[in-house]
Amino acid sequence: MNLIIRAARIIDPKSLFHNQVVDIKINNGLIEKINLSIDNKDNLEELQLENLHISQGWFDTSVSLGEPGFEDRETISNGLQVAAKSGFTGIALQPNSFPILDNQSQINFVKQKAKDFATELFPIGALTKNSEGTELAELFDMKNAGAIAFGDYNKSLDNANLLKISLQYTQDFNGIVIAFCQDNTIKGKGLVHEGIVSTMLGLKGIPSLAEELIIARNLFILEYTGGKLHIPTISTAKSVQLIKEAKTKGLHVTCSVAIHNLILMDKTIESFDTRFKVLPPLRKEEDRKALIAGVLDHTIDCITSDHNPIDIEHKKIEFDLAKNGTIGLESAFGALQTILPIEIIIEKLTSGKTVFNIENETLDEGQKANITLFNPEGNYTFTENNILSKSKNSAFLGQNLKGKVYGIYNQGKLILS
Template sequence: MNIIIRNAKIIDSNSSFHNQTVDVLVADGFVKKIGTSLLNTDNSEELKLENLHISQGWFDSSVSLGEPGFEDRETIANGLDVAAKSGFAAIALQPNSLPVIDNQSQVNFVKNKANGFATQLFPIGALTKESEGKDMAELFDMKNSGAVAFGDYAKSLDNANLLKIALQYVQDFDGLVIAFAQDDKIKGNGVANEGIVSARLGLKGIPDLAEEIQIVRNLFLLEYTGGKMHIPTISTAKSVQLIKEAKAKGLNVTCSATVHHLVLTDDKLESFDSRYKVTPPLRTEIDRQALINGVLDGTIDLITSDHNPIDIEHKKMEFDLAKNGTIGLESAFGALMTVLPLETIIEKLTLGKSIFSIPNNSLAEGEIANITLFNPEGNSVFTKANILSKSKNSAFLGVNLKGKAYGILNQGKLILG
């Protein structure tokens, strides 16, 4: 496929064309030429979109899709289509399927299912067998099959010695350990952030301490073992400070924050709507502002949608009983544009790919064409009509968004929403 992208402003700090409005010729999956008023000498398709901006393809470091086992929530095929139309050229797939992605055959299964799609799928292998936290999974075999990291989705490893051994073991093949932080004993039966809102609503609270004490333990283990650790979806002000201090000490630690924790707070729980029941819970405005500052000062390396489809039978029920999770691919960019500068958003959705050993293809001549197309302007309200996922459990319904993702050009395919 040959295509000329017309009048596109490039947002890519690694590109010599950063902040310039140019034409881009893509041929045979590569960026062939970048310039102004490019001649169409070979009858290439031409793409013109309103206020078009482009960057290297966005990456989401935490996406759940359900398949295999929970196809009623989402399939790999539809999930990758949703990701593409939402501007994501690559996703890291969480292992929380049935069976859990904890061995070589399961990694191969999801990779084969993703063949031929514009959005690339990079599996995360479970750190422990069946994500039960008892025995280490087949990490080296999964790495050889294409797993980009190892972690048990939304589960903190109680066995500190097992995490220590994992951190030591993966250094033999430059592996990345994902260490979700939540002390289950401190969390107890909590369902919402412990604070004024939970007390007023009579909801059992989850204190900040449940996250922070686990982060402290995990950082001590990392300091002892060396290696690489990624702490996903942090949510408190103290967590940001702890990781900032660890980085200053030279520890090889990275972290992410979710779109919903950067935009929403526990004030949303006033309606007892289970769409706002997530892990970790929505926190206070003080925490939200600390996360924003953590993104701006570089403490937080990645922003993720933490896209987690949940079927209506397990989501639309009493708040205490509903499953945790929100979908987020479709609303991610528009929500982030309401709280962060454009260049910061693009940086946090692209440059962190290297953390997961995924190539960064800058917008330059001769590079693989891995491109996201978007418009940072315009306002809209997110409605059910905007949801492309099979599950509809979005925490952003009714939220004002800014800008929109047009789609992606990747793997030799143009996908527009």
């Protein structure tokens, strides 16, 4: 649709109009004109919203949707609508469906399902067949079908040689390997962060060492092989330090952090509420502060909601039996606004496009209109009424959040929440 957006403040440091309040004329999906005031000679539809801010469209680097196989948790169609109304013009889809997205036909299936939606879907192919960690999947075929990277969601690769081979092999076609980091022998039967809280509650703990050992191992392998490695959802202070040192060496490593690890701590599990059971686990305050510092000094490249819908049968049960995961799309912007300045939030919600080699349009004339619309002001309490997902397993229920997402404009479509 063609329209004129009125009185919008542009938040895009790469744009000529950064931090200016302007009108934007969109024609055939492109930004035709930006000016202080635009005449509506063509009688186009107009959009004017309170304290409207716009930025490049946000991109979430880790979203699970369930379909195919787990449609009771979430479908692709509803998930993309949730993403759009949460401000995301693009999402990276994790391969943890049933069947696992480990071949060309599965990548084609989810891309076909996502056609004609305002929010674009970029599939991550499984690194190993059936995400079992024993044999590499059809990486090159999946790349040709549209996979943007390869990784086994929340599964650490025990076989160091397989990671070595994957980093060598993917260099032939500029592929990216995603390596979730956790030493499974050290984790053992751990459920939460190992510390004072886990001891008090009598819950088996997951030491920070479990994450840090594998990060150190994987970085050594990357230094040996070359290639591109993305480490998702880091959670400890030492992890930030290790990645910072690797970047100083010039290694091609990027990383992300989940929003809940930036805001919540292990003490929240004192209620035994399974909404707070996530992987990696919520850590202590020192880790949380180090993660925020890593975001601010750009050691951490991007922030993800790590959106993972879980049905009530697998979530609202005994703590040790409940599945890990929280939904996060709907609460992402409001939660981040409680801890970070707006320009950092926008940068970290869009930088994933650069990490995964996805076109990143600036808000300038002649560019594709890939836009998120929001109001950074206003406080509210996040309740189940704010949840649009089929699953309701949000770690942010009852939290005081800030700001409002109006929606997106992308693929020639306007979606408002």
